[in-house]
Amino acid sequence: MAAANDTATLGPLDSFVGYHMRRASARMSVDFHAAMAETGIRQVVFGVLSVIAANPGINQGQIGKVLGIQRANMVSLIGELTDAGYVSRTTSPEDRRAFVFQLTDRGAAAFADGLARIRLHEDRLLRDLSVGERETLVALLKRIQASGAD
Amino acid sequence: MAAANDTATLGPLDSFVGYHMRRASARMSVDFHAAMAETGIRQVVFGVLSVIAANPGINQGQIGKVLGIQRANMVSLIGELTDAGYVSRTTSPEDRRAFVFQLTDRGAAAFADGLARIRLHEDRLLRDLSVGERETLVALLKRIQASGAD
DNA sequence: TATTGTTATACTCTATAACTATA
DNA sequence: TATAGTTATAGAGTATAACAATA
Numbered sequence: 272m273a274a275a276n277d278t279a280t281l282g283p284l285d286s287f288v289g290y291h292m293r294r295a296s297a298r299m300s301v302d303f304h305a306a307m308a309e310t311g312i313r314q315v316v317f318g319v320l321s322v323i324a325a326n327p328g329i330n331q332g333q334i335g336k337v338l339g340i341q342r343a344n345m346v347s348l349i350g351e352l353t354d355a356g357y358v359s360r361t362t363s364p365e366d367r368r369a370f371v372f373q374l375t376d377r378g379a380a381a382f383a384d385g386l387a388r389i390r391l392h393e394d395r396l397l398r399d400l401s402v403g404e405r406e407t408l409v410a411l412l413k414r415i416q417a418s419g420a421d
Numbered sequence: 422m423a424a425a426n427d428t429a430t431l432g433p434l435d436s437f438v439g440y441h442m443r444r445a446s447a448r449m450s451v452d453f454h455a456a457m458a459e460t461g462i463r464q465v466v467f468g469v470l471s472v473i474a475a476n477p478g479i480n481q482g483q484i485g486k487v488l489g490i491q492r493a494n495m496v497s498l499i500g501e502l503t504d505a506g507y508v509s510r511t512t513s514p515e516d517r518r519a520f521v522f523q524l525t526d527r528g529a530a531a532f533a534d535g536l537a538r539i540r541l542h543e544d545r546l547l548r549d550l551s552v553g554e555r556e557t558l559v560a561l562l563k564r565i566q567a568s569g570a571d
Numbered sequence: 572t573a574t575t576g577t578t579a580t581a582c583t584c585t586a587t588a589a590c591t592a593t594a
Numbered sequence: 595t596a597t598a599g600t601t602a603t604a605g606a607g608t609a610t611a612a613c614a615a616t617a
Contacts (some may be wrong), residue, residue: 278487279472279479279483279484279486279487280472280476281468281471281472281475281487281488282462282471282472282473282474282475282476283471283474283475283536284467284468284471284472284574285541286559286576287539287543288449288543288547288555288558288559289446289449289453289539289542289543290464290468291449291465291562291563291566292442292445292446292449292562293446293449293450293464294441294489294562294566294608295432295442295446295562295563295566296442296443296445296446297489297567297585298565298566299438299439299442300439300469301441301444301566303439304466312439313606313607314439314443315607318431318434318440318547321431321432321433321434322429322431322432322434324432324433325429325430325431325432325433325434325505326429326430326432329429330575330576330592331575331576332574332575333429334429336427336429337429337430337431337557339444339447339612341576341607341608341609342546342554342575342576343576343579343608343609343610343611344607344608344609345576346576346577346578349576363575366517366574366575366617367575367615367616367617368574368575368576368615368616368617369574369576369616370575371560371574376501376541382451386433392439392440393437396440396516396565396568397565397568398568399451399564399568400564400565404561405438405493406556407557408561409436409438409441411468411550411557411558411561412438412440412441412442412444412445413445414549415448415449415546415550416441416444416445418546418547418548418549421573427597447608449611462585480598481598481599482597482598482599486577491585491586491587492598492599492600493585493586493587493588493601493602494584494586494601495582496584496599496600497600499599501610503593513598515586516594516598517591517592517594517599518594518599519593519597519598519599520598520599525608529574543597561578572600572617573616573617574599574615574616574617575615575616575617576613576614576615576616577612577613577614577615578598578613578614579612579613580606580609580610580611581608581609581610581613582607582608582610583602583605583606583607583608583609584600584605584606584607585603585605585607586603586605586606586608587602587603587604587605588601588602588603588610589600589602590600590601590602590604591598591599591600591601592597592599592600593596593597593598593599594595594596594597594598594600
């Protein structure tokens with residue numbers, strides 16, 4: 272019958288925030304990785320770069336905490352960044368268990384380049400949204416994040 | 422309480438829609454799966470259930486198309502639903518290559534139960550957002566999805 | 572005893588390519 | 595030749611548990 276030829280509908284799924292969030296997030300991820308392909312920097316790795324840039328001398332556990340990354344998964348992320356020469360890792364003088372991090376010059380350049388790429392990527396993908404609408408969106412997303420942040 | 426608790430900042434990452442989308446989406450997913458744990462129905466599987474419910478007689482490829490799921494990945498999803506007795510699969514009378522699907526009575530009951538659980542889950546997680554804000558959020562997310570939908 | 576970072580591992584989710592049977 | 599569904603497989607992404615060094 273008709274359903275076989277028309278575009279299918281989502282049903283009640285269409286009313287759920289979670290469904291549309293998952294689809295929109297996936298779409299943005301695909302576009303992000305396309306925009307960053309030449310740099311080899313993935314979403315999560317860029318996040319680590321940004322946190323180190325904003326908090327020089329931060330340690331591994333603190334980076335993971337603010338970004339919601341498990342300690343075990345931080346290891347390879349940090350490894351990528353040190354292997355690429357983007358961050359320097361030194362033992363903390365205050366706690367010899369911990370490593371503290373800073374961007375290298377190369378890392379700062381890669382970060383700046385990444386920022387520019389991501390701004391273009393978001394401008395392209397969100398070109399139908401006004402600046403005010405983007406701010407509204409970010410504000411709503413932050414409130415979801417904050418609402419039950421244990 | 423003297424120390425360790427200046428929380429690190431995100432840096433420029435904080436201004437990106439994509440970052441907050443990814444975090445908020447991940448959070449909603451975790452809560453979704455907790456809410457649905459007793460049913461064993463995952464996010465994607467519930468989506469398939471909803472599309473079949475709304476489009477009885479739809480075939481596998483069409484379900485995947487509307488939900489953005491690859492043909493290859495539809496196979497096990499459909500398998501889960503037929504194994505659970507939630508959907509009936511019959512060869513299409515019009516195209517013997519294709520299967521068409523309908524909810525069984527059990528499937529309709531599971532779908533209704535799932536809907537109720539998800540509504541509670543979203544009401545709980547989004548309790549700090551007004552109804553109008555949720556609608557705004559969904560509308561913005563849909564526009565991201567639609568903007569470059571090839 | 573608790574914490575920082577590490578290793579090993581497993582599970583989910585999604586993507587690609589090659590196959591079959593129908594069209 | 596093209597399409598619907600299938601199989602096999604690989605790659606991210608994330609989660610848990612146990613361990614060493616240090617606090």
